[in-house]
Amino acid sequence: xxxxxxxxxELPLYSQLYDEIVRGIADxxxxxxxxxxxxxxxxxxxSINLHTVNKTxxxxxxxxxxxxxxxxxxxxxxLGSVPATPEFRAMMSRQLRSLAAESVCRSMEExxxxxxxxxxxxxxxGEDPS
Amino acid sequence: xxxxxxxxxELPLYSQLYDEIVRGIADxxxxxxxxxxxxxxxxxxxSINLHTVNKTxxxxxxxxxxxxxxxxxxxxxxLGSVPATPEFRAMMSRQLRSLAAESVCRSMEExxxxxxxxxxxxxxxGEDPS
DNA sequence: CCATTTGTTATATATTAAGTATAACAGATA
DNA sequence: TATCTGTTATACTTAATATATAACAAATGG
Numbered sequence: 001x002x003x004x005x006x007x008x009x010e011l012p013l014y015s016q017l018y019d020e021i022v023r024g025i026a027d028x029x030x031x032x033x034x035x036x037x038x039x040x041x042x043x044x045x046x047s048i049n050l051h052t053v054n055k056t057x058x059x060x061x062x063x064x065x066x067x068x069x070x071x072x073x074x075x076x077x078x079l080g081s082v083p084a085t086p087e088f089r090a091m092m093s094r095q096l097r098s099l100a101a102e103s104v105c106r107s108m109e110e111x112x113x114x115x116x117x118x119x120x121x122x123x124x125x126g127e128d129p130s
Numbered sequence: 131x132x133x134x135x136x137x138x139x140e141l142p143l144y145s146q147l148y149d150e151i152v153r154g155i156a157d158x159x160x161x162x163x164x165x166x167x168x169x170x171x172x173x174x175x176x177s178i179n180l181h182t183v184n185k186t187x188x189x190x191x192x193x194x195x196x197x198x199x200x201x202x203x204x205x206x207x208x209l210g211s212v213p214a215t216p217e218f219r220a221m222m223s224r225q226l227r228s229l230a231a232e233s234v235c236r237s238m239e240e241x242x243x244x245x246x247x248x249x250x251x252x253x254x255x256g257e258d259p260s
Numbered sequence: 261c262c263a264t265t266t267g268t269t270a271t272a273t274a275t276t277a278a279g280t281a282t283a284a285c286a287g288a289t290a
Numbered sequence: 291t292a293t294c295t296g297t298t299a300t301a302c303t304t305a306a307t308a309t310a311t312a313a314c315a316a317a318t319g320g
Contacts, residue, residue, distance in 0.1 A: 012307060019228050026234035038266065049309045054267080065235065071266050071317045084236040089246075092229055096250035098149050099222055103251070104156035105195065106214040110251050116219075117247035120226035121233070121240050142278060168295065179280045184296080201288045201295050 001029050005046060013048055014055040021056070025065060025076060027124045032078040036066065039073075131159050135176060143178055144185040151186070155195060155206060157254045162208040166196065169203075 003020045005013055024030035036042070039057060043050040057074050060066045064082040066074040103113045133150045135143055154160035166172070169187060173180040187204050190196045194212040196204040233243045 019231070022235060023227065023231040026231035052308060068267070073266070079235060080237040082236050084233070084238055088232070088236060092233070092246060093250060095225060095229060096247055097153065097253065099225060100247075100251040100254055101149070101153040101156035102218070103214070103222070104254050105152060105209060106212050106218060107210040108214055110248065113251050114244060114248050116222060117226055117230075118240065118244050120223065121230040121243050123227065124230055124234050182279060198296070203295065
């Protein structure tokens, strides 16, 4: 799994890393039982601090995406073991409303907006984006 | 237009305020030619600093949502005068991919995901969310 | 048994973002 | 000419982000 970080991004590094790993789980490149690299080795590969990686792993654990064992490291949980909680849905709704508002202001019609969303979803599944 | 700010949010105040105003433009409660409150009066109403409001207005201006005149203040531009630039589409795509990845991990099916997106869009237009 | 690797915890520090507090300036208006 | 407007400048506090070291504890493999 190849991870690239953008130091110019407004998103913090630990957050970018979090996103990439979640994407890996979603698209199947990371699957149940896989171990993530150790915090030290991944930090070394990315040339960032071990605590930054650790913060990412702690968040992944808190959400339930991985379990952390003393020696095996961060182990990916089965896809679907994390429920769509009300908190998640609320967060999703907030973000979607902001995106939708900007899209409306920019004259994006409902169908184009929805198709962008659908294509984002399908791109994870390796399906035809159409 | 009623604006409420959440000091517990991870989003900065100027960003929350930005979102609310864009939403106002999108849903029609703010329309072409309307003047936003002066930075001082809005800051007073919200009990925040004038610079925080000013930062919001500067971003709105930069995006093209408002024009700022010396005495009239921030004047809302016609809906649709801001194009869906490639930069906007890229930002939208990034956010949607993150949302979609988390949704896939949480076993949200494509149709449910897409319907959440559609409903976020429709809620702005006062249409039936179904 | 022992060295190594693992996550974990603890400090300390530097940088930047966010928000506030004041003050002053300049253009427009009544 | 007061008074409103946005604007600019300076200073300050707080919190978030990221880094740098160091040490500890559990598990593994030789």
